[in-house]
Amino acid sequence: MPKNSSPDGESSPGLSPSSWPSPWPDPWGRLLREALAIEPDSVARGSEPPVLPPAAERGWPAAVLIAVEAGEQPGVYFTQRAADLKHHPGQISFPGGRVEPGDSGTAAAALREAREEIGLDSRCVHLIGQLPPHHTTTGFRITPHVAWIDAGVRLEPDGAEVARLFSVPLAHALEPANYRTTRRVRDGAQRLIYSLDFQDDHIWGATAAILIELVRRVARVRQRDFAVAQGE
Template identity: 50%
Template sequence: MTDTEASLRAAVARAGRPSSDYDLNPEIRLPDGRTLRDASVLIAVVDHEASPGLILTKRSSRLKHHPGQIAFPGGKVEDVDTDASAAALREAHEEIGLPSSSVRVLGTLPPHETVTGFMVTPVVSLILPGFEPVPEAGEVAEVFEVPLAHVLDPANYRIQYRRWRGERRYYFTVPWGPYYIWGATARMLRALADRMSDDADRG
């Protein structure tokens, strides 16, 4: 087991609370009894010997929802999926051509509620170097890797805001190069970064 795998396994094994798009906006009151749709995303770490990377996608500008945004491979949990991990693997194969046989699932993070009405389970996984992504042209404009060390460093995160329904909505960002990583993607990465940081502090 590599150091990267050991650290990720320890991080996902720690107890933690769910996250949401509203974490930085505690004044927002969510309605009781709201219905959320299950979804999952694949936090896919490529275990390069020198510097592990994290696979992210840039969504197609032609999509109706979140065009051009940076996202994990993933999507809705469908009836054919046995669990969140199966959904994340299926979506990653459809979106970037990642075969499930090349993925080692390490565990999941607590679910994340999005402003668009989804309860998203982040599935943390490890991939051996050598994978060549094949973007699904209708959904994915680009597949790229960001250094894992960059997104695991809490110091690289910033809090910004936009107007949403007439009020300020605050959210995390963790830009890297030309890529503006923000919103739910950044919040889930921040949750992983906090867990990894806690493990380092305990070591």
């Protein structure tokens, strides 16, 4: 792992500017750095439909890695879970999972899971920062960590949990107009569900909700309004 990358990153939603490795792929690197440095409470929601009150600070700790491959047209990596799994078969997500007792923190857990699931060598990972924890309806508290990964790094799904690995252009993933929202009722409560489509892939649920937090921040850095269309 690079000298300036932290294996933990628990104390702050983003690393301090002096700790960012250099050089970074710009202008995308600069955009992500500025977005991750924004304090959570100051992120404007714009004209987005109202969000339900956040869950309390509870739940099983988990972590995911938002891995962005460096390049002139960076891409964000996603995994598709195997169809024969008991939980969430075929669902699209980021590499990640539960924080295990041997992990030094959520960043270490995200890196370990990425290594196990897609063979990502931690030495090729450059952590930028993290987003606020996302609470799922299934009882997990997920900390998303954002990182650049070296261009051309060899990746391969493990074939057990992960059946497929693919990337979505970062520009597509950061554009609010590409998202849709729907409302569903679960356990008597109305919930806002985000989704993002790219080619034949439908990204929704916790994965899309995590991305939306990053999209909000990027919109603020760009000084643009944030709005997500209602789906059918």
